[in-house]
Amino acid sequence: xxxxxxxxxxxxxxxxKWLEKAFGFKTFGPTMRREGKxxxxxxxxxxxxxxxxxxxxxxxxxxxxxxxxxSLYVMAKGVDKTFARARKAGAKVLExxxxxxxxxRRCGVEDPEGHQWYFAEELKKPPxxxxxxxxxxx
Numbered sequence: 627x628x629x630x631x632x633x634x635x636x637x638x639x640x641x642x643k644w645l646e647k648a649f650g651f652k653t654f655g656p657t658m659r660r661e662g663k664x665x666x667x668x669x670x671x672x673x674x675x676x677x678x679x680x681x682x683x684x685x686x687x688x689x690x691x692x693x694x695x696x697s698l699y700v701m702a703k704g705v706d707k708t709f710a711r712a713r714k715a716g717a718k719v720l721e722x723x724x725x726x727x728x729x730x731r732r733c734g735v736e737d738p739e740g741h742q743w744y745f746a747e748e749l750k751k752p753p754x755x756x757x758x759x760x761x762x763x764x
Contacts, residue, residue, distance in 0.1 A: 631698055632677040635739055636687050638664045641678060644738055645669055648715035649708060649745075651676070674700060688740030697734075697742035708745045709733040717743075725749060 635641040645651045651669035658666035658679075666679045676698070688695045702708060709723050712735045720742060721734035732746040 630675050630677055631696075632679065633696075633741055634681050634685055634687070635678055636680065636685060636690075637739070638667060638678060638680045641737070641739065642667055642669065644715060645676075648712040648717055648735075648737070649743070650711065671700075672702065674702070688742075689738070691740075694740065694742050697744060699744045699746060701747065702745050703747050705731045705733050705745050705747050709735065712743075720744075 633641075642653060646653075646669070649671060651671045653667060654670035654675060655668045657664060664680065666677070668675055668677045670676075706723050713719060717735035717737060719734075720736055721732065721744070723731060723733040725731050726746075729749050729751070730746040731749055732744055734742060734744045736742050
């Protein structure tokens with residue numbers, strides 16, 4: 627089963643450019659327009675796809691609402707490089723890259739419209755240790 631997030635953006639063309647610059651996503655598949663305005667697009671990075679759209683003039687993004695409405699947790703290699711790229715593109719830093727107690731290296735950033743993106747990669751698992759034998763054990 628695959629779950630594909632669908633995000634709403636007030637300025638979809640700007641979001642597409644920013645997501646490519648900040649995270650390395652590439653446009654993917656067909657787009658849709660209504661009355662000359664871009665209303666649907668998809669982007670891809672590796673095997674991950676995110677869809678997005680502009681739902682209409684009454685929509686307010688998380689930045690305007692002044693609260694997060696969701697967050698995405700994206701498993702991807704190169705967390706530190708992704709973080710540096712996003713910061714350079716102007717992302718608001720939510721969390722510097724750090725190792726978690728559950729075995730991920732993770733960072734968090736916010737895009738220009740207030741959507742929160744967390745990128746994580748699994749840390750290499752430590753080698754399995756065999757218990758040392760105590761003296762007198764066979």
